[in-house]
Amino acid sequence: MVGYNLKLGWQSLRRTPVLSSLAIAAIALGIGVATTCVTIHYLLAGDPLPGKSDRLFYVRLDSWDPERPFDSDFPERPPNQLTYRDALAAVVESDIPARKAAMFRARLYLHPEGAQPFSADTRVTTRDFFALFAVPFRFGDAWSAEAEARGEAQVVLSAEINRKLFGEANSVGRTIKIDQQIFTVAGVLAPWRPALKFYDIHNGSERSPEEIYIPFALARPLGIVNAGNTSSWGQGWQTVDGKYDSEAVWLQGWVELESDSQKQAYQSFLDQYTDGQRAAGRFQRKNNNQLQPMRAWHQQEEAVPPSAKSLMVIALAFLGICAVNLIGLLLGKFLARAPEVGVRRALGASRAAVFVQHLVECELTAVGGGLAGILLSWGVLGVINRALEGDVHYRLDLPMIGTGFGLTLVAGLVAGLYPAWRICSVPPATHLKLQ
């Protein structure tokens, strides 16, 4: 009977082209908007590194004011960033993690040959950053461990900035002046634009990844400071040296821990480190060193902009309104067909059979609208991506197409249940004489 009901549904759609088009357009609009917003939310809230994120931990040490917690609403939470000293000693200099990265965001000036200098978004970090976060390379690689140890001035360029400076050419080995220092290009990234800047959610989680990446070892020698949030409870952090030496927190620390034992070992290391610091007069609060799994960290800090969630809820409500509006259209269409339904009932169709027949027609209408809506969503996301002027950012993948299809079926059900119930409840004898 499914095939038969589909055939009847298709015939009905063709019989009333204007009404069918209106119904399909209503669903298409609802699905288009809903799928777009759900996709944006999904990409922002989804796992940025599937299969790996559960091994990545954000390092938090409670170096804060002994008199009051970092966050008075959540006194159990340590500061959300690290001091330079702790990032260096507890992250960079530890041999326990499989990979580790201390980092901060800065803005430095690039001086291209024969062109005006311009400022570029910069990530100052350790070489493990790229492997830790599975950053794709187009040419070359991260600077080597030896280069990092020697404090060599090497740089990794984003695909975008490489295009700007060197066209599409492989620029590995070429040099570029950054601020007052000549850097050699060690690698060029492939286009990389995660929906959420998951490795630094406190300094613009919606921003694109940085344009250039330089070694952490050069940060202090070159006097580079961050362009982002700094929190401090002590004094003297306003100068460059003060920032490096004070209790100001402005760096992020990430580690990759491959097993529970490795995690326990690193946790012990952190506790011993802060015990040592306490003996030297720092860390006057009780030990509260946390290794926060990446996704838990994002969740706690509400990394996904609340507006994305609100937008998704509004879009789903809009889809609901589209579906509810469709109820009237379908009801009118079905009730006009009551005499035919009377004949079918006389010929042996049960109430349930009539109900299913009309529900299938509703779902067929919804599927037509859903397919159009998914195409609409694809187009809208393309427009959003172009407006963001980045590489492809939001895109429909299979799970999202599946979600769009699922929403379509639900919308068809919402729109169709009442009209289908009404038409199947019509007493068959009432309309037989009118046919």
Add this chain to the structure above:
Amino acid sequence: MIRLEHLSKIYRAALVETLALRDLDLTVAAGEFVAVMGPSGSGKTSFLNVVGLLDGFDQGRYLLDGQDVSRLSDRDSSRLRNEKIGFIFQSFNLIPDLDVFDNVDVPLRYRGWGAKERREAILGALESVGLGARTKHYPAQLSGGQQQRVAIARALAGRPKLLLADEPTGNLDTAMAREILEMLETINEQGTTIVMVTHDPELARRASRQIHLLDGRLLDVAADHPRPLFAPTGDAAMTTFVS
């Protein structure tokens, strides 16, 4: 085939109750051809709806082919209607968007037969009404008589035991009406019980029995034989006229 015992049907509106059928007692044997007559509003359609399981009733008992149908669920009564009853309507009631083949196919779809079995039944039924070559025509492309023949094929395709006809020739000219009636007689001769509602006394006389309804009551049950149009009066002139 049909047994009604003290059957009553009441239509209830907000303030008014209408007794459409009153205390009907009737037995129709298998293979009978019964004509139901009566003026407009006498309850003929209500009678047909109740007998055809299209409508319920309020009091009494109804046995269809030996089965008590008084308390059947919608699913069971639909199945029984599909398997045991064929309908022929005055206005044919073909579905305009379906071609002849698909119209005849409708009851068989609800029967759950396979494609091959349905096809054989449809083509057989259409052949039997002389429309085997019109399977791809739509109702609008057929004459009234042809449409009624399609309706008969649709009613017969599922091989029902009972055929309910509601003014089957009401929308047809005399020649076509005769043709349809002959077709019904043939069907009856092959063993199908027929209950036909009609206003037309000539048609009713072709039935093996007539029953008359007035204000929902069964007035009388006529003889089991076709009756002459006029009873002999002894008047010679009248006798000559009639003969």
